[in-house]
Amino acid sequence: MMRVFSTMGGKIEQIENAGKGSWVCLSDPTDVELAGLAQDTGIDLADLRAPLDDEERSRVDVEDDYTMVIVDIPTAEERDGRDFYETIPLSIIVTEDLIITVCMQDTPLLHPFMEGTIRGFNTFMKSRFILQILYRNASMYLRYLRIIDRESDKLELKLRHSMQNREILMLLELSKALVYFATSLKSNEIVLEKMTGLDRIKQYPDDEDLLGDVITENKQAIEMANIYSSVLSGMTDAFGSIVSNNVNNVMRIFTIISISLSVPTLIFSMYGMNFQDGMLGMPLSGRPWGFIAVVILSTVLTGFVTWILTRSRFFK
Structure with missing residues (x-):
């Protein structure tokens, strides 16, 4: 699905055709949409398809006519009545006239921008838009990490009373999600470091402070992911020992x-x-x-x- 937005009169509005200063949002796009956009903008079709591969790594590519930033974003997938957490790539492509985002699914990360609830958001200010996306991305990591921590606490209480395979498998799923989060956050940190020395995108006076906030949030998310991963790993080992001890008692x-x-x-x-x-x-x-x-x-x-x-x- 392709949607086009533009800031008009201080408000974000969805429009039919992309113009100068517009934002083109591609969520689970079709081949026809990708081919048409590649033809209209001159962007390599392979670059537009890159974030549709869930194994795509985070990076910054600087081409002659555009700059592409790919970062990993968190997502929650509901299976069997509960959420499973993983990461998927999101690309932000900046051209002279447009800013384009491509993702394999309709991510809630971008919904506040579409609804116009992000303070200071303007589709014409491309560098600030990128930093605002990265800031909200780091904030979403922190929110999901807190949710994972609360779920692990609930599982710990359940495992104290019954050693069922279901709870232990859920604990392993949370541990795997934390590994994915920590790896993706470290990759995003490398992208942020590259962006600090990128002169291609025009910088605004407040962008330096915003970039510092993004780096701080991302580092905090990395620390939380590492801490929660260590705690969960220790918890898994402890319950594994308890299960083994229970077997010995039987x-x-x-x-x-x-x-x-x-x-x-x-x-x-x-x-x-x-x-x-x-x-x-x-x-x-x-x-x-x-x-x-x-x-x-x-x-x-x-x-x-x-x-x-x-x-x-x-x-x-």
Whole structure:
């Protein structure tokens, strides 16, 4: 889908055709839209397609007629009733007349710009627009990181009461999301460093302060992602040890039960042997109350063996 916006009278409005100072927003674009835009603007079609590959790396490319900035942005995908977090590329292409954004999906990152709720946003001020997008991108990372932290706390409470595979798998998904976030944020940091020395895009007086704010927000997001990743990794290892310990406790109980049951099994198997006439029989086998006596004896011995095993240091 291709939408065109322009600032008119201090307000952002959607227009039909792109003109000087317009913003062209491409969300999950078709081949026809990409080919038409490439023909109208002279941008290489391969550059327009670049952010549609989810493995595309963050970078800054300076061409003769345009400059392309690709950054990774966070996104949440709902699966099985819950959100899964990952990152996707977003490209910002600046030409002499236009600023173009291309993304493989309609990202909420750009919605406030379309709605005109970003203070100081103007489609004619290209460098400030780029920095405002990057600032909001870093802010979205921070927001998603706080959500992930709250979800990990909820999972920790659930895992204290029950060790279900579902909770452990959810914990691993959050850990994977944090790895993606940390990697993408570091790549975005390299892009910001390159932008500080980029003279191609016109700078405005307030852009230097805004760039500093973007760098600060991005560094804070990197630190939070690393901290949460370390905490989650430690939590995963701890619960893995707890699961292993629980398995050992179950095996301990089964071992005690198995050894205890071997006592009456041994006794009754001996009494089940056939003896020839005239040979010495088993004790109490000739008594009418012998069977009851053997059962009581085996029960007492089984209880004694169980008591010994439960207090043995080998089964603690």
